[in-house]
Amino acid sequence: MVITKKESEYVPADPNFKPLPQFGHFGELDPEYAKLRPVMNTMMEGLWQPETSLEDFRKAWLNDTPAPEDYPTEGRDVLTKTRMIPTRDGTEIEIKLYMAKNKSPGSSMVLRYHGGGWVVGGHCTEHLENLMIAAWTNSVVVSIDYRQAPEHRFPYALNDCFDALIWCRDNAASIGADASKIILNGSSAGGNLASVVALMARDEGFQGIVAQILSFPVTCHPKFFPKEAYEMGSYQQNCNDSVVTAARMEWFWDLYVPEPKDNWRYSPLLAQSLKDLPPALIVAAGCDIHRDEAIAYAEKLQQEGVDTDLKVYKGMPHCFYMLQTHPQTADYYKRIIEFVKKFSG
Numbered sequence: 001m002v003i004t005k006k007e008s009e010y011v012p013a014d015p016n017f018k019p020l021p022q023f024g025h026f027g028e029l030d031p032e033y034a035k036l037r038p039v040m041n042t043m044m045e046g047l048w049q050p051e052t053s054l055e056d057f058r059k060a061w062l063n064d065t066p067a068p069e070d071y072p073t074e075g076r077d078v079l080t081k082t083r084m085i086p087t088r089d090g091t092e093i094e095i096k097l098y099m100a101k102n103k104s105p106g107s108s109m110v111l112r113y114h115g116g117g118w119v120v121g122g123h124c125t126e127h128l129e130n131l132m133i134a135a136w137t138n139s140v141v142v143s144i145d146y147r148q149a150p151e152h153r154f155p156y157a158l159n160d161c162f163d164a165l166i167w168c169r170d171n172a173a174s175i176g177a178d179a180s181k182i183i184l185n186g187s188s189a190g191g192n193l194a195s196v197v198a199l200m201a202r203d204e205g206f207q208g209i210v211a212q213i214l215s216f217p218v219t220c221h222p223k224f225f226p227k228e229a230y231e232m233g234s235y236q237q238n239c240n241d242s243v244v245t246a247a248r249m250e251w252f253w254d255l256y257v258p259e260p261k262d263n264w265r266y267s268p269l270l271a272q273s274l275k276d277l278p279p280a281l282i283v284a285a286g287c288d289i290h291r292d293e294a295i296a297y298a299e300k301l302q303q304e305g306v307d308t309d310l311k312v313y314k315g316m317p318h319c320f321y322m323l324q325t326h327p328q329t330a331d332y333y334k335r336i337i338e339f340v341k342k343f344s345g
Helices: 031-047 054-059 127-136 156-170 187-202 244-255 291-303 327-343
Strands: 078-086 092-098 107-113 139-145 177-187 208-214 279-285 308-313
Touching: 054 092, 054 156, 078 127, 078 156, 092 127, 092 156, 107 127, 107 156, 107 327, 127 139, 139 156, 139 177, 156 187, 156 327, 177 187, 177 279, 177 327, 187 244, 279 291, 279 327, 291 308, 308 327
Parallel strands: 107 139, 107 177, 177 208, 208 279, 279 308
Antiparallel strands: 078 092, 092 139
């Protein structure tokens, strides 16, 4: 059953909280989003019903959103196929390949780790972005359907994502991609997985990752926010965010990591060092509870010499690309495509 906490436990809501000085202004509502927010609130409330089974909850997050006109289309512009690949424990997981019909040789490989709080989501979660990357850059997109909590708690999702990276490198030629041009791409919980996979790859001497894209990333368990080092006010300021409230996010966390500790393998912001990681594009949203941990991760990358591009979209919610007609969404996709093109030539 989908039963969440009534209120945040790790960062209790403070009724007297005031936006903090550095980043609080990013939480001022975008005018167009403000008009849509009541509709989004109603939609989300409909999903989070206590009597809903986990199976039905997951199904509700797997709906494909029709692509806007003039955007790439599956089958017409981009060819897709699925296949099963092995993991370290002998289980097979599914990947979905996206390839443009007119793809050139020497394509880069974009590994997609989908969002969904490690509990929901799948290939469809960022399907439109996958189509755009495949169609508009010289890239093969590989979407990873990793195992999810609570049936498979940490570290299953992370191990599946790293195992998929190894498989894709070893089988790059068979999928028409260049193993020396790998880009990790994740949104929300997928951004968490992508960032940790990049750290693991660095530590193991893995070669071939040239960039990472972390959109609205979850970079630290809220119980261990390093408030002494970074401004961490967005969990309080945006605790009732339309897309994911603080209490609902903690429900996801508790399913993924029931007994959280100070562990960089799900809190990469707490890693001892971020040196020698690949160049990063980090996208944050002003009305998102994850805003400040995303900014903090970008700051730490920059402090440790990693080429990092940070973009904060003022007044927008978590994963706002679902608002397909909003001008900020068009800018978001343009930024992603331009970043991939830098590393896919």
